[in-house]
Amino acid sequence: MPGRGQAILGAMSARLRLAVPAIAAALGLLASGCGTRMSEDEVRAGVQTGPVEIAPESLEQLRSAGSAPVAAPAASDPGGATAPAAVGSTPGGPAAPAAQPGEVQVDAAVPTAARGSAPASARSAACTGREAPLPIGQIGSFSGVMGPITASGRTALAVWVKHVNASGGLACHPVTLYVMDDGMDPSRGAAAVGTLATQHKVQALVSLWAPLSIPAMRSAIERYRLPVVGGDSVMPDWYQHPLLFPQGAGLNGAVAGALRQAVDAGFTKIGMLYCVETPLCAGVQDVVSKYAEQMGAKLVYSSPVSLTQTDFTAQCQNAKNAGVQSFGMGVDGSTITRVVRSCAALGYRPQLISGAMLVSAAQANDPGMRQNTLSVSTPNAPWMLTENAGQKEFAAALDRYAPGTPRDAVSLASWAAAQLFVVAIENLGDATRTAPITSESILTGLGRVKNETLDGLAPPITFSPGQKSAHEHNCVYYALLTERGWEAPRGNKYVCF
Structure with a gap:
């Protein structure tokens, strides 16, 4: 595309x-x-x-975003909702604004x-x-x-x-x-x-x-x-x-979780790419640097890049020379896939670090990204499990x-x-x-x-x-993208930082 x-x-x-x-x-x-x-x-x-x-x-x-359409249940589905009401009307209630x-x-x-309510026989008297x-x-x-x-x-x-x-x-x-x-x-x-x-x-x-x-x-x-x-x-x-x-x-937990997973796998030399389109991108690097040091890892290489850049051979070679084992990405998703291709051309496949809520289904199917593996953390339970x-x-x-x-x-x-x-x-x-x-x-x-x-x-x-504000607990779950697809290395066990 x-x-x-x-x-x-x-x-x-x-x-x-x-x-x-x-x-x-x-x-x-x-x-x-x-x-x-x-x-x-x-x-x-x-x-x-x-x-x-x-x-x-x-x-x-x-309409043009990516993969699977959404279908409605069959009309005969007894648990499905009624047919869509006309704009401005609500079945069984007052009119809703258009x-x-x-x-x-x-x-x-x-x-x-009703979820969590009394049995239907007891409910019928309460709900009109x-x-x-x-x-x-x-x-x-x-x-x-x-x-x-x-x-x-x-x-x-x-x-x-x-x-x-x-x-x-x-x-x-x-x-x-x-x-x-x-x-x-x-x-x-x-x-x-x-x-x-x-x-x-x-x-x-x-x-x-x-x-x-x-x-x-x-x-x-x-x-x-x-x-x-x-x-x-x-x-x-x-x-x-x-x-x-x-x-x-929040973000601190997401970054800490992804880094911790990479470090636990033995990747202690971290690299970072961040965009030049705005100085705000560098803020992500600051968070990565902070948590890498706390976890016994070291940020050995970082570089600004452009989101319009098509080739990252120089950055990949420099990261390889610096011994980067895991690459943090302060860029958009399509740029990540281009980085992976450029590095692969050098025979260099560093492990990747990103955020779970920033990886689309299309990206997760990218064979290069799967081969490198991608460690992420997520604020809620692993989505691929039904345990x-x-x-x-x-x-x-x-x-x-x-x-x-x-x-x-x-x-x-x-x-x-x-x-x-x-x-x-x-x-x-x-x-x-x-x-x-x-x-x-x-x-x-x-x-x-x-x-x-x-x-x-x-x-x-x-x-x-x-309360004056919610407490930021920074407890997250691990997820790992491999050639087999998404996995949950710790299942439904969360880690707090």
């Missing part, structure tokens, strides 16, 4: 002129050039759970059962089927250079809405989801918060995938006092703000409502964020069945989260009532 790759790199360079923290730049720059394809049907129907209107450029970006261009509306289904829908919002960079790696987070949340509504909604309230694309523009992200709060009356933002926009969103989140439940979790804002509630570790209750529920729902869609770190993190939201509602007790669920009540439920593992999807999560 040379033509498309050059276009993406050009767009990336323009976007990275934004004066945002190094962590945000790192995520944007490491974004894959190829990823999971979302078919036109999936984009226009929100995994067949509701009507969609989306900007043409966003639709084209999603979706605006650039956003996705996933309407609620009629509740039939006319409970008010619970509107929630999602904001993500679903178009532009980040679209390929964030798309699966959007799909996973849409699948979760279908899954939870088919099981009765939350505390008898069917969930309505509004999704907005910020196009990697912080001002659009901030405006989206206002739109969701004022036009759609959302009571929480769930599973955010817009790291470049989170700093700009903060004032709007505070103005409307919206709890933000889970998402990319890499920006420092997640651990500095009272209304943000991450479902996993615990949380992983099994996630895999079963994705297979049922989006068959053919590969699981990845982003989709599982998005699902974990939604499950954290479920726990917050469950913490409020049965009173929520007869009263509207509000932002304030959700904050109350989040403040009661204690040692919550989300059925095995996360290390223990604890929040406090009225």
Whole structure:
């Protein structure tokens, strides 16, 4: 895809002129050039759970992104949601506002059962089927250079809405989801918060995938006092703000975990490549250098590179001469594959270090990257396993409502964020069945989260009532890409730093 790759790199360079923290730049720059394809049907129907209107450029970006389409369950599927309602209507509840261009509306289904609720015989008296829908919002960079790696987070949340509504909604309230694309523009992200709060009356933002926009969103989140439940979790804002509630570790944990795995495998001489398009890229190197020293490794080589660079022979030769055993990559995903090819031409195949949520399905299939091996860490349980209750529920729902869609770190993190939201509602007790669920009540439920593992999807999560910010626990899981594909070297055991 040379033509498309050059276009993406050009767009990336323009976007990275934004004066945002190094962590945000790192995520944007490491974004894959190829990823999971979302078919036109999936984009226009929100995994067949509701009507969609989306900007043409966003639709084209999603349509051309990568691999597997999403299908809806057969009409005869007794557990599937009802047919999509017309825009602006919600079965069994008051009319919902119409979706605006650039956003996705996933309407609620009629509740039939409830996760963690009483048996159906006892439930029938409590749930009337006319409970008010619970509107929630999602904001993500679903178009532009980040679209390929964030798309699966959007799909996973849409699948979760279908899954939870088919099981009765939350505390008898069917969930309505509004999704907005910020196009990697912080001002659009901030405006989206206002739109969701004022036009759609959302009571929480769930599973955010817009790291470049989170700093700009903060004032709007505070103005409307919206709890933000889970998402990319890499920006420092997640651990500095009272209304943000991450479902996993942040950037420090991700870097430390990936390095620790490489060092434990005997790779103690570390190299680093980082982009020149913005000085913010160098911030990633600072984190790598910090943790490498703590873990008994040494950063023996580092070099700036360009994202438009096609050949890395000089960098590969210099790294080889320096004895680099494992290469950290502060560049985008397509650049990583070009680095691998250049090094292989010299007979040099260093092990690679990156982040789990920055590696697309297409990249994971690259034979060169698999031969080198790639160590990553992830804030939530390994997505390729189905060993615990949380992983099994996630895999079963994705297979049922989006068959053919590969699981990845982003989709599982998005699902974990939604499950954290479920726990917050469950913490409020049965009173929520007869009263509207509000932002304030959700904050109350989040403040009661204690040692919550989300059925095995996360290390223990604890929040406090009225907390100033979430605690950054830096506990992560290992994943390793080899010629056999993705593996979990420690299974579902997490490591804390």
